[in-house]
Amino acid sequence: MRLPVHLLCAGSLSCLLLAGVSGSASAWAAGSAAVPASVPAPAPAAPSAVAGVARGVPDSFADLAARLLPAVVNVSTTQTVKSGDDDDDEDGDGEDQLPQMPNFPQGSPFEKFFHDFMNRQNSPDAPPRRMQALGSGFIIDPAGYIVTNNHVIRHADKITVTLQDNTVLTARAVGHDDRTDLALLKVDSKKPLPAVHFGDSDKRRVGDWVLAIGNPFGLSGTVTAGIISSRGRNIDQGPYDDFIQTDAPINKGNSGGPLFDMDGNVIGVNTAIYSPSGGSVGIGFSIPASEAQGIIEQLRKTGKVSRGWLGVRIQNVTQDIADGLNLTPARGALVAGVEKDGPAAKAKLQTGDVIQSLDGHPIEGKALPRLSAQLPVGTVAHLGVWRHGKTIDVPVTIGALPEPAAEPEKKPAPATKSSAEVSLSTLGFAVGALDAAARQKYNLPAAQKGVVVTSVKDGGLASDRGLKEGDVVTEVQQAEVTSPADLKKRIEAAQKAKKKSILLLVHDADGLRWVPFPLTGDDTP
Known part of the structure; x- marks a missing residue:
């Protein structure tokens, strides 16, 4: 079940939402002098012999807030929406749609009035409408460079920035990155603007104090305080999720606003909240500065983002998968597929390899796409790969992440009776030969x-593990299968060998993935 995660822009009629979903470098705005880099250190904690005693709550955040507020701006966008665009709710949560007609008593004059009004608005001949959205941003260079979220300015016809002193400036988009939801704006000002700079978010720990500044619901210059609640959060917004979680209250309109540490450094870009109601419940998410900084640098230099690419499809190593591979302990990124002619293929990585380290640093599956994306294109990375019980070093030359290609529209094929099935009752599914009839029925390629x-x-094992009719099993225990009888034979052999689990490589609508099936214990029918 997907959590009710809300992106944080706010609008009078519409909220511009994220269309799609990292990098690390030194701070190029560190030289900006508009905001003093040094902030008085908090009073030292009272001596104590007990390790881990918390520091006292700061007496006030007022001095720090006064220094930082001038660098935080209100970002307002205007978009022209033509008739027929109202149903373009790409995120599926209804926030791109126009307001619905209120519930009035049936047959009342109000019902007729609003019914006629909405019909006129939705008519194909209706004139284009202007829709507005609000968000936040922060100045990172006195020359007028401003960081915000991509979903704040996406599809905008006009972008305006309002400073703390109510100065209104027209902004242009320098560049944006859908995958991390970041954007860089530029405004022209006759005088240097107050600016802040990125800090080292990797040094900030769970429990550290933070300040969030932004424009929730259009209320400019709002300061809230809290702590870092967690690190490394994955909220299913994209492959590079590594969010800072905070309990500093943030709401719609805070999108693109900064999360500060107590030294006045930006350690995060406020992006989303977890909320059943749409309002703050104390669970907010910020893009770490260590990730945002490299993206913003690239946007400033080239207007786009180039990412490193290994060319592998991976999944986390669960205990079931580790048991199937006889791998101890259960860690690393299991290779479920290798892109043809990609960097991994050229380095001779294989399906079933377990990548356990990148340039000597231990990794887990979910972290590999983000970490490899940070590597410069053309450099050589060294992967620590576990293969058939041995760990080997695999050098791989990092490639450039290709742009996604548009998928051709698939037409459903007529159902045709396939060949005889083989039932794998203990695993909860049946398989058939991949013959011409099966390829036609399930629209599978000849290759x-x-x-x-x-x-x-x-309710069977296969159903619990997400198998569906039309999926294709290509390997069992890293060995190819060519027929239903072959598959059944290999499973029975694993059962006789008293293996705890068996791994099937399955090709489904999303690509290749390894699926573990227990062969002993309570899960076996």
Whole structure:
């Protein structure tokens, strides 16, 4: 179940939402002198013999807030929406839609009035409408460079920035990055603007005090305080999720605003909140400065972002997967697929390899896309790979992440009876040969190899693990399968060998993934 995560822009009629979903470098705005880099250190904690005693609550955040507020801005956007665009709710949460007609008593004059009004608004001949959205941003260079979220300015026809002293400036987008939801704006000012700079978010720990400044619901210059609640949060916004979680109250309109540490450094860009109601419940998410800084540098230099790419499809190593591979302990990134002619393929990585380190640093599956994206294109990285019980060093030349290609529209194929099935009752599914009839029925390419899943038992092991009719099993325990009988034979052999689990490589609508099936214990029917 997907959590109710809300992006934080606010609008009178509409909220511009994220269309899609990292990097690390030195701070290029560190030389800006508009905001003093040094902030008086908090009073030292009273001596104590007990390790880990918390510092006292600061007497006030007023001095720090006064220094930082001038560098935080209100970002306002205007978008022209033509008739017929109202149903373009890309995020599926209804926030891109126009207000619905209020519930009036049936047959009342108000019902007729609003019904006629909404019909006129939705008519194909209706004139274009102007829609507005509000967000936040912060100045990182006195020359007028401003950081905000991409979803704040996406599709905007006009962007205006309001400073703390109510000066209104027209902004232009220098560049944006859909994958991390970051954007860089530029305004022209006759005088240097107050600015802040990025800090080292990696040094900030859970429990550290933070300040969030922004424009919730258009209320400019709002300061809230809290602590870092957690690090490394994945909220399913994209492959590079590594959010800072904070309990500093942030709401819609805070999008793109800064999260400060007690030294006045930006350690995060406020982006989303967890909220069943849409308002703050004390769970907010910020893009770490260590990730945002490199993205912003690239946007300033080139207007776009270039990422490193390994060319592998990976998944986390669970205990079930580790048991199937005889891997101890259960850690690393399991290679579920290798892109043809990609960097990993050229380095001879194989499906079933477990990548356990990158340039000597231990990694987990979810972190690999983000860490490899930070590597400069053309450099050589060294992967520590576990393969068939041995750890080997695999050098790989980092490639450039290709732009996603538009997928051709698939037409459903007519159902045609396939060949005889083989039932794997203990695993909860049946398979058939991947013949011409199966390829036609499930719209599978001629090059696809393996056996096709023809049925899945409701509530069975396969159903619990996400197998669906039409999926294709291509390997068992890293060995190819070419027929249903071959698959059944390999599973029975694993059972006789008293293996705890078995791994199937499955090709589904999302690509390749390893699926572990327990062969002993309570999960086996």
